[in-house]
Amino acid sequence: MTAKISLEHVHQEFSVRPARGARNGPAPSTLVALDNLSLDVAAGEFLTLVGPSGSGKTTLLDLLAGLTRPTSGRVLVDGREVTGPGKDRAVVFQQYALFPWRTASTNVSIGLEGSGLSRRQRAAKAREYLELVGLGGFEDRYPHELSGGMKQRVAIARSLAYEPDILLMDEPFAALDAQTREQLQDELLRIWRATGKTIIFITHGIDEAVYLGQRVAVLSSRPGRLKAIVDVDLGDRSADADVRSSAAFVSHRHQVWSLLHDEVQRAQDAGHRKILPDGTAPDEQPLPERSAA
Amino acid sequence: MSTLATHRPASDAAPAAPVQPGPAPSGPNAGNDSTKTGTTAVGRLRRSASLAGSWVWKSAAVILFLALWEFGPTYLASASTRVFLPPLHEVLAAGAELLRTGQLQNHLLASITRSAAGFGIAVVLGVSLGLVIAWYRPLHSFLNPLLELFRNTAALALLPVFTLLLGIGEESKITIVAYAAFFPVLLNTVAGVRTVDPLLVRAAKSLGLNSFSLFQKVILPSAVPTIFTGIRMGGTASILVLIAAEMVGAKAGLGYLIINAQSSFLIPQMYAGILAVSLLGLAVNTALVAAERHFSRWRVAITA
Ligand SMILES: Nc1ncnc2c1ncn2[C@@H]1O[C@H](COP(=O)(O)OP(=O)(O)O)[C@@H](O)[C@H]1O
Ligand SMILES: [Mg+2]
Numbered sequence: 001m002t003a004k005i006s007l008e009h010v011h012q013e014f015s016v017r018p019a020r021g022a023r024n025g026p027a028p029s030t031l032v033a034l035d036n037l038s039l040d041v042a043a044g045e046f047l048t049l050v051g052p053s054g055s056g057k058t059t060l061l062d063l064l065a066g067l068t069r070p071t072s073g074r075v076l077v078d079g080r081e082v083t084g085p086g087k088d089r090a091v092v093f094q095q096y097a098l099f100p101w102r103t104a105s106t107n108v109s110i111g112l113e114g115s116g117l118s119r120r121q122r123a124a125k126a127r128e129y130l131e132l133v134g135l136g137g138f139e140d141r142y143p144h145e146l147s148g149g150m151k152q153r154v155a156i157a158r159s160l161a162y163e164p165d166i167l168l169m170d171e172p173f174a175a176l177d178a179q180t181r182e183q184l185q186d187e188l189l190r191i192w193r194a195t196g197k198t199i200i201f202i203t204h205g206i207d208e209a210v211y212l213g214q215r216v217a218v219l220s221s222r223p224g225r226l227k228a229i230v231d232v233d234l235g236d237r238s239a240d241a242d243v244r245s246s247a248a249f250v251s252h253r254h255q256v257w258s259l260l261h262d263e264v265q266r267a268q269d270a271g272h273r274k275i276l277p278d279g280t281a282p283d284e285q286p287l288p289e290r291s292a293a
Numbered sequence: 294m295s296t297l298a299t300h301r302p303a304s305d306a307a308p309a310a311p312v313q314p315g316p317a318p319s320g321p322n323a324g325n326d327s328t329k330t331g332t333t334a335v336g337r338l339r340r341s342a343s344l345a346g347s348w349v350w351k352s353a354a355v356i357l358f359l360a361l362w363e364f365g366p367t368y369l370a371s372a373s374t375r376v377f378l379p380p381l382h383e384v385l386a387a388g389a390e391l392l393r394t395g396q397l398q399n400h401l402l403a404s405i406t407r408s409a410a411g412f413g414i415a416v417v418l419g420v421s422l423g424l425v426i427a428w429y430r431p432l433h434s435f436l437n438p439l440l441e442l443f444r445n446t447a448a449l450a451l452l453p454v455f456t457l458l459l460g461i462g463e464e465s466k467i468t469i470v471a472y473a474a475f476f477p478v479l480l481n482t483v484a485g486v487r488t489v490d491p492l493l494v495r496a497a498k499s500l501g502l503n504s505f506s507l508f509q510k511v512i513l514p515s516a517v518p519t520i521f522t523g524i525r526m527g528g529t530a531s532i533l534v535l536i537a538a539e540m541v542g543a544k545a546g547l548g549y550l551i552i553n554a555q556s557s558f559l560i561p562q563m564y565a566g567i568l569a570v571s572l573l574g575l576a577v578n579t580a581l582v583a584a585e586r587h588f589s590r591w592r593v594a595i596t597a
Binding site: 059065067085087088089091093095097099101110111113114115142143158162261280 | 388458492493495497500501502504510511514515517585590591592
């Protein structure tokens with residue numbers, strides 16, 4: 001079986017300008033964001049990706065999306081090298097990235113414009129996908145009229161609407177409150193089962209990674225290398241049982257926590273601190289994002 | 294998929310009532326939440342009472358000023374200054390006379406025609422040139438210093454130049470209006486395009502938009518509110534400059550009316566002309582603010 005997505009020895013460097021004030025200081029230096037990373041993802045798989053802040057998760061997602069090209073190595077989708085964005089992949093961003101001057105409906109259908117569908121057909125498609133994410137009836141709302149959770153639902157509908165095979169999600173639920181987050185996690189699983197998409201889901205929540213992923217890939221602190229892949233088997237999930245308190249879940253979570261804990265420690269020792277654009281500093285301890293309650 | 298479609302959001306649908314911050318309670322979306330707030334008679338009453346109260350408060354200063362204008366010259370001013378400060382009713386009578394004879398309309402029409410022509414040219418050139426400059430970064434860094442120089446050259450300082458080159462006819466006046474209105478439009482267009490949210494550009498690229506669609510569907514719409522701010526500023530500038538230009542050399546227009554009345558010692562007429570200028574400026578600004586607000590609707594929640 002050939003992999004749906006294949007990363008072959010991917011290496012990504014950025015040139016960074018020297019610190020301010022050091023005008024005649026050192027020449028631009030390079031920062032290695034991803035180092036020799038290889039990873040295969042099967043068609044229809046749900047892979048979650050965790051790593052300390054600054055470990056190159058977003059960099060990796062940009063490469064998969066075709067927004068940037070690797071310094072060396074190859075990114076393959078269906079055996080073909082990724083050279084740019086494509087309709088076979090869709091990205092969901094943490095900050096929703098909805099177009100504020102468009103309604104929910106026209107946000108969802110923007111990826112369909114120029115595809116030969118009439119306006120009416122596009123609106124019908126948009127309605128279909130808004131219903132899929134539980135937003136039927138909200139077609140004419142503008143983003144500023146929607147809550148954070150609803151915005152992210154629109155963004156998910158937008159990414160699904162042009163029917164890509166692959167969903168790339170970069171901490172999509174990180175800005176939401178715990179309750180909304182859990183709700184959207186379950187809906188994402190439902191959509192994934194219904195549509196059979198291949199999903200790569202970046203998170204810094206260990207619970208989230210274990211709950212959603214069939215496999216959890218753990219990145220090392222910078223430069224990002226693949227530290228480990230944890231196979232997750234939570235048994236029969238269709239039951240009404242509270243999966244998150246099952247023994248299997250707890251042990252998987254501990255496993256990922258241990259792997260990540262070492263890395264975060266290393267990152268802190270190396271002085272890698274980073275504040276994300278949303279103001280959070282996920283450099284802090286990777287404690288479970290919520291207590292058992 | 295129809296089985297999936299029945300699902301509805303529960304917890305995060307509740308706080309979805311549109312929040313309308315900012316000073317525009319009568320904004321285009323205000324009607325949406327009328328079902329939630331103000332349904333009780335008390336609430337509605339209290340709201341209209343405070344609305345009326347604020348309306349009285351807002352017009353109080355204007356009314357006081359008009360009263361001072363009416364009674365001040367008679368009771369406060371000395372006899373010699375009274376000649377140059379006629380009370381309001383004399384000014385209004387002079388204005389009515391100008392209206393009756395059609396002079397005011399003629400002057401108004403001349404002014405509006407010139408400012409509309411100059412302003413129109415400025416908007417077309419400013420927006421299109423601004424888009425080009427913002428799109429080609431090297432062009433921006435090349436032209437920016439020169440544009441800064443021109444922008445900071447008061448338009449009226451160039452009036453003699455335009456008069457020498459274009460004569461004292463319509464061309465020089467339209468040109469100076471266009472010049473004055475051009476820079477706010479241009480600079481705001483450039484700023485609007487350059488301050489587009491990079492995340493939206495990333496999203497658009499990931500959605501497979503090519504450069505042209507990116508420009509048309511993301512960069513341009515996100516720049517529209519800023520562009521309209523520039524257009525509003527340009528509109529204000531065009532009237533200010535035009536009146537001054539008409540005072541220097543013209544045979545018609547509100548500026549000419551004012552200066553001509555002054556030199557003919559028709560003092561109430563002069564004030565009637567000034568009043569007309571104020572009202573014209575107010576009308577233009579109100580219309581442009583409304584347009585600006587209309588095109589910035591979606592930005593309310595972001596910037597507030
Ligand atoms: N365009 C860029 N230029 C320079 N450095 C970058 C750029 N993008 C990311 N980086 C750096 O690469 C590292 C990895 O960043 P990122 O992929 O955003 O990490 P993560 O998403 O895991 O927090 C960080 O140290 C970041 O500062
Ligand atoms: Mg990131």
